[in-house]
Amino acid sequence: MASGGIEPRKLSVFGSTGSIGKNTLDVIEQVGGREFFEVLALTGNSNTELLAEQAKASGAKLAVTADADRYQSLKDALSGSGIAVAAGESGLMEAADLDAEWVMAGIVGTAGLAPTLAAARKGADIALANKECLVSAGEIFVQAVHAGGGRLIPVDSEHSAIFQALEEDQRHALERIILTASGGPFRTWTREEMAGVTVEVARAHPNWSMGLKISIGSASMFNKALEMIEAKHLFDVEPDQIEVIVHPQSIIHSMVGYRDGSVLAQLGAPDMRTAIGYALTYPLRPNLTVERLDFAKLARLDFEAPDTERFPALRLARTALERGGLQGAVMNAAEETAFSAFVEERITFLQMADIVEAVMEKMTGHSPATNIEEVFAADAEARRKAGEQISKVSART
Ligand code: NAD
Ligand code: MG
Numbered sequence: 001m002a003s004g005g006i007e008p009r010k011l012s013v014f015g016s017t018g019s020i021g022k023n024t025l026d027v028i029e030q031v032g033g034r035e036f037f038e039v040l041a042l043t044g045n046s047n048t049e050l051l052a053e054q055a056k057a058s059g060a061k062l063a064v065t066a067d068a069d070r071y072q073s074l075k076d077a078l079s080g081s082g083i084a085v086a087a088g089e090s091g092l093m094e095a096a097d098l099d100a101e102w103v104m105a106g107i108v109g110t111a112g113l114a115p116t117l118a119a120a121r122k123g124a125d126i127a128l129a130n131k132e133c134l135v136s137a138g139e140i141f142v143q144a145v146h147a148g149g150g151r152l153i154p155v156d157s158e159h160s161a162i163f164q165a166l167e168e169d170q171r172h173a174l175e176r177i178i179l180t181a182s183g184g185p186f187r188t189w190t191r192e193e194m195a196g197v198t199v200e201v202a203r204a205h206p207n208w209s210m211g212l213k214i215s216i217g218s219a220s221m222f223n224k225a226l227e228m229i230e231a232k233h234l235f236d237v238e239p240d241q242i243e244v245i246v247h248p249q250s251i252i253h254s255m256v257g258y259r260d261g262s263v264l265a266q267l268g269a270p271d272m273r274t275a276i277g278y279a280l281t282y283p284l285r286p287n288l289t290v291e292r293l294d295f296a297k298l299a300r301l302d303f304e305a306p307d308t309e310r311f312p313a314l315r316l317a318r319t320a321l322e323r324g325g326l327q328g329a330v331m332n333a334a335e336e337t338a339f340s341a342f343v344e345e346r347i348t349f350l351q352m353a354d355i356v357e358a359v360m361e362k363m364t365g366h367s368p369a370t371n372i373e374e375v376f377a378a379d380a381e382a383r384r385k386a387g388e389q390i391s392k393v394s395a396r397t
Contacts, residue, residue, distance in 0.1 A: 006031065006281045010038045012095055012124075014115055015106030017044035017051050019211045020129040020155065020272060024104045025054060027276045031286045034059040041095035043107070043115070046070060052077035062098065064091040066111065093118055102280065104155070105130040108213050109336055110379055113137060117372065123148035127279035129155040131230040132336075136329040137375045138233035139368065152234070153279040158227055159234055160275035161253035161266035166235065170258065177235060178255040178263070179227055180247040181306065182207050184218040187248060191310055197349045199342065207250040207270040213339060220352055221306070222335050225317035229328045232321060239321035244314060246304040251293065269293060312353040316360060325368045326378040327360065333379040334359035337386035346394045355389045 011028070015021045021044070028037055043064040044051035052074060055063040060083060065074045068088035075085045086094045096103075096118035103124045105116040112130035117137070120126050121144050128134070133141045145152045154160050158179045166174065185204050186194050202219040203212055210218070217223030228242050253275075255265040268274050269291040277286040308315040313335075320327040338352040347355065359382050369375045 004284060006284050006286065008032070008036050008038070009101045010040055010099060011102040011104070011280075012039070012041040012043075012098060012100040012119070013104045013106060014041075014043045014092070014095065014112065014119075015104070015108065015130070016042040016054050017047045018106055018108060019209065019214075020104070020106035020276070023272045024106060024127075024276050024280075025058060027273050027280055027286070027288065028058070030273075030288055031277065031280060040098040040100050043092055043095050048074040048077060052081075055083050056081055062086060062095055064095045066092055066107075089114070097122065100124045102127065104276070104279075105133065106155075108132075108211055110136060110333065113141075113372075113375075117141060117144050120144040120150060120152075121148045123150045125150045125153060127153050127155050127276070128159075129276075131156055131226050132332055134233040134328075135226045135229045135332045136379060137369065137372060138229070138328060140372055140375065142233055151282070153282050154230075154234055155272070155275050155279050156227060156230060157270075157272060157275050158254040159230060160278055162231065162235060162256055164266045164278065165254075165256040165264035173258045173260065174235075174237070174241075174256065175259045176241045176243055176257040177231055177237060178243045178245055178257060179224065179231060180250070180252050180254050181221065181224045181244055182218065182250045183246040183248055183304070183306075184221065186219055186310075187246065187304075189310075191350060194310070195348060195350055199345075202342075202349055206248070208272075210272075212343070213336075216339055216342065217335075220313055220349065221311035222313040222339075222352070222356075224306075225313040225320075226332065226335075228314075228317040229320060229331075239318065242321070244306045246306050248302055248304075249298070251298065251301055267293060312357065316353065316357055319360065323364065326363075326375065329369070329375050329378045330360055330363045330382040331356060333382035334386040337383045338390065341390045341394070347390055351393055355386055355393065358389050359385045 039058040039060040041062040042060045045066045048070045062084045064086045071087035092115040096115040103119040104127045106129045203215040250270040252265045257263045271290045277288050320331045334356040338355040341347045
């Protein structure tokens with residue numbers, strides 16, 4: 001059972017059936033389980049069988065499938081359990097409306113924005129895996145967390161590392177943040193070699209086991225591109241204070257550089273449970289059974305400058321950072337659309353970046369969003385324009 005001052009909390013896990021969600025339930029179990037934490041809501045999408053199992057095992061009050069067509073199957077799977085069932089967007093909002101003190105934002109993509117924003121407004125501490133909330137709606141999302149009175153605790157391993165290394169009373173001396181990137185499966189590949197890759201090859205990450213979207217994003221480095229924008233909003237830094245360094249072993253999860261030349265890093269085995277655990281019990285640290293680093297076995301840590309020619313996503317992130325406003329929402333929506341087209345084999349791996357760039361160039365004229373509806377409108381327009389680009393490209397090939 002949890003000890004050492006760790007508080008029992010009422011919590012919800014959005015996206016519990018995914019890679020982050022499963023790891024979160026494992027961490028909750030390791031820290032004290034259902035006798036210690038009160039699980040309010042779990043949400044999933046198509047995998048209602050797993051969702052029902054998780055809800056029963058954790059003693060959740062409410063289970064929500066985002067897929068409205070799966071309502072009956074979830075209801076059947078939970079009949080007689082006493083666990084309430086809801087579905088669709090309204091079901092997700094019902095989950096967000098419960099009085100959780102801590103919410104894991106583990107839904108993938110822009111689909112996570114509305115429920116996570118609602119939970120933030122209600123004042124829950126937000127453990128943020130869903131980086132898209134900040135990429136699309138950075139200022140609005142951060143404001144919502146402040147207005148709600150909860151804390152925003154990063155779960156993305158890089159941002160968790162920076163959060164851990166960035167002492168609040170040292171902010172005056174912060175010079176730069178250095179995001180590490182594994183470089184993904186194509187780190188040493190030429191563009192010619194990347195041109196014809198399949199989804200199966202692109203999703204095979206060398207170090208981390210993750211959901212499909214982020215695995216493909218690691219191969220294209222669009223994941224790092226999103227993380228650069230995520231970092232800007234989390235740590236309130238200027239674009240030129242955000243650096244990326246390729247570090248193939250994924251042992252240093254990221255670093256903070258100070259004006260006296262010191263660099264603080266957070267290291268660990270590539271296992272998301274460390275970052276999830278830190279977000280769950282912050283500012284305390286839980287006892288976790290993750291692998292310990294054996295430095296003698298590791299022997300070396302390597303670093304390389306990132307290559308923006310082979311990985312244009314990094315260049316596009318710089319452009320989006322410099323333009324500000326709704327460019328994050330535009331880049332993110334175009335990338336989600338291009339990602340789906342790649343998975344459906346309608347475009348090639350390299351065409352993803354071409355499409356994102358084309359959409360960003362068509363939508364440069366946006367001033368900063370003043371409300372979330374403007375973000376959703378820019379998101380929808382970027383998806384439409386990406387769809388047009390995809391049709392053009394796939395007609396040619
Ligand atoms: P995943 O695909 O494994 O899981 C996604 C979850 O979202 C599932 O529970 C799924 O049911 C749910 N979902 C999917 N579509 C939905 C929709 N339309 N509406 C509501 N729910 C929906 O993804 P993941 O790898 O766990 O990633 C989740 C988020 O965490 C992403 O934003 C990702 O970038 C971020 N993240 C993941 C990792 C990792 O190790 N997996 C690391 C850092 C950050
Ligand atoms: Mg990351």
